[in-house]
Amino acid sequence: MDCPLYEKIANQIEHQVHEGIFLPGAKIPSVRKSSKQMEVSVATVLQAYSLLEDRGVIKARPQKGYFVQENQLQPIESAKIEPTQNDGTIHALLRRLLHASQDDNIIQFGAAIPKSQFLPIRQLQRSVGRLMRLEPEICAAYEFTPGSLSLRRQIAIRMLDSGCQLQPDDITITLGCQNALMLSLQAVAKAGDTIAIESPAYHGVLQAIEILNLKAIEIPCSAEDGIDLDLLEQAAAKWGIKACIVTPNNQNPIGATLSHQARQRIIDQSVQHNFTLIEDDVYGELSYKDKRERSLKADDKLNTVIYCSSFSKSIAPGFRVGWIVGGRFQTQIEHYAYVQSLAIPTLTQTAIANFLENGAYDRHLRKTRLAYQDNLARCQALILEHFPTGTQTSTPKGGFLLWVTLPNTVDAMTLHSQALESNIGLLPGLAFSLTAQFSHHFRLNYALNWDNKTDAALRELGRLCQQQTN
Ligand SMILES: Cc1ncc(COP(=O)(O)O)c(C=O)c1O
Known part of the structure; x- marks a missing residue:
C-alpha cells in the first residue's frame, strides 16, 4: 500500500539529510516555505516534520525553526553519495590530488607520504643491491601467499611490542x-x-566501501577521544553493523589515539553487538612516546x-608491503589474497625482512619521531x-x-584550488567523508623537509584563508 x-x-527530507544536502545542525526550510515549494498544506508539512522529529532526524527550536540533529547516524548508500564539488566524486578529487603529489614542484602538504629523508632509503638501497648481486634468482621465484616466512617471523x-603473541602462520x-x-x-x-x-x-x-557496494555509517570522531563510542553503540543497536573499521593509534586525518578504557569498550561492543573490528594500525609504530600503544588485537x-598494517608510513611506501592478521577469518582472507594477487614481490619482502632483522628499525623510528615532533x-x-x-x-601524539x-567563512576547496x-x-x-560535512577543514602532511620554502608556503596558505574572510 x-x-x-x-x-x-x-x-524525501530524510533522504536529503542522508545525502548531505542538509548537514548536521543546518536549518531546514520553514513549514510555510516547504508547503509552498511542495504545493501541500501547512498541516501536511507539520505532520511530516513531526514524524522526522520522532525519527530523530530533525529537532524544533522554539522561535527559530527546524534543524537537522547534530549527530545524525544513518547508513549511507556510498555509491550514491558525491562530494559537492562540480568535478564529481571523491575519486575525481583524489585523482587530481594524487597527480599533484607526483609533481616535484609542489610543496606536498597534501598526500600522507613521508619525504624520503624520513625513510631508510640508503639501507634499503644497499640491501636490494646485495640481494641482486648475491641472490639474483629471487626475482625468478614466486613468493606465494601468505608470503615470505622470514618476513612473517x-x-x-x-608485534610483541603491541602486546600480540603471534605465530608466522597467523600473518x-x-x-600494503x-x-x-x-x-x-x-x-x-x-x-x-x-x-x-x-x-x-x-x-x-x-573508496573500498564504495567499490564493494557497502553502506557506510559515519561515526563522529574527535581529536581528543577518537571515535564516539556512545554513537557507535547506538548505531550497532539500530542498524546491525557488520564491521567497524577503527584506527586506534594516530588516526588519519584527525590524529586521535584511543584511551585504554575506550579500547576495552570497543572490543566489548563488538562482542555484544556481534560485529567484526577491523583494526587499521598503519601509524601504530609512529607514536611519539618511547613505547608504542597496545593494539586492539592484543586484547582480542x-x-x-582483524589487524591490518604496512611498512608504507615508516619504511618504504613504494615497496607496497603490508600484512594482515585475520583471526578467525584468516583462512578465507588467505584464500582471497591468493586468488587476487597469487604472490607478493619477493625482492621487497626480503629487503624489509633483512632491514628488520639487522635491528636498525628502532633507531630509525626514534629519529623520525623526533623530527616529526619538531615539524609539528x-x-x-x-x-x-x-x-x-x-x-x-x-594535537597528534604520533x-x-x-x-x-x-x-566557517573559509572554504577548503577554494583554498585548495x-x-x-x-x-x-x-x-x-x-576527501574524508561521503557527505559534504568537512568543507572548512584540510589535512596537512608535515613529514617534509622543513625549510624557508615550507615556512613561506604555510604563510601563503594563511594569507589565502585571510583573503576569504575579508
Ligand atoms: C589510515 C590508513 N590506512 C591505510 C593506508 C594505506 O596504506 P598503504 O600505502 O600501505 O596501502 C593509509 C595510507 O595513507 C592510511 O593513511
Missing part, C-alpha cells in the same frame, strides 16, 4: 595496508551490508579482530600566527598528519 503524503515528504617479533603479507583493508571487508561483508567508519575517515576506506580474546611544533606556531582567528588544529579546522596555483598541495576535508 502507498504511504500517506506526509510520510513521503518526511522520507620478523613481523611476529615486532598474511599483503600489497589498503589491500589488507579490502581483504578484511571482502571477508566479513557482502554488498548492501553496513560498515561503521570513523568520521572523518581515511579516504581509502571510503575471541579472535574476532613549527607548523602549529605558523598556523597560529598567520591563519585567521578561530582556526584550530589537532604520525605526521595535522587536521586543520578553519572558520588557489594554493595549487602557488604550487602548494593540501588535502581538503571533503
